Amino acid sequence: MGTGLFITLEGIDGAGKSSHLESLEAWLRGTGRTVVRTREPGGTPLAETLRELVLQKPMDALTESLLVFAARRDHVTQVIAPALARGEIVLCDRFTDATFAYQGGGRGFDLEVLQTLERWVQAQSQEATLLQPDLSFWFDLPPEVAAQRLAAARVPDRFESQSAEFFRRVAEGYAARARGDAARFERIDANQPRDQVWVQVESALRRRGIGA
């Protein structure tokens, strides 16, 4: 792998990730780096097709997990790894933390199976290491506030229409991932006005020497 930088945005539905993606992309481009902005599930034609299925069709938790990891495999091999090898910044709306939070936390699916799939999909050739983000922003917002924001915003998909209890489990899934890899995560208090949320994102970037 080259000297690229892999940045992900995570959080429950409605936490405000997408609202900050554009500013974040522009800020990173302003540092003179090439930025590949992408998302999961998705990011390639095949993965976008799988995304439609995952977001719209009823299925059990194992099927859901296999589909998001299948989409991820295509995304990693076609887009993420090549961009990082070219030394670019990959800015991705969700990655594997979302699988542990939604399928593991929300659906209650077996975390050991998810870890196995993670190893299969993110193993880097001839290396023992797994491809992981360098930096993950976790937009942390109480589920009831996220639900209010979403109710005013759009027609819900399969995940967005889940119960408050489901999103509490997803949020706990994110908290567990953040505890397990504290150096990678930046927790953002998303229960703030947009400009205050952005201030937290920008100061985390500067603190980590990105764009300094």
Ligand SMILES: Nc1ncnc2c1ncn2[C@@H]1O[C@H](COP(=O)(O)OP(=O)(O)OP(=O)(O)O)[C@@H](O)[C@H]1O
């Ligand atoms: N800080 C904020 N204060 C109030 N409303 C906000 C804030 N940030 C975003 N919103 C609004 O909340 C809604 C959800 O935001 P957004 O789509 O960015 O969330 P998201 O995390 O990307 O959700 P999803 O993962 O479901 O796509 C939008 O209507 C957006 O305008």
Ligand SMILES: Cc1cn([C@H]2C[C@H](O)[C@@H](COP(=O)(O)O)O2)c(=O)[nH]c1=O
């Ligand atoms: C990567 C990933 C995503 N999900 C869920 C989380 C969201 O509800 C949707 C994606 O929608 P967004 O508006 O683009 O955030 O998919 C999931 O359940 N598992 C995953 O691995």
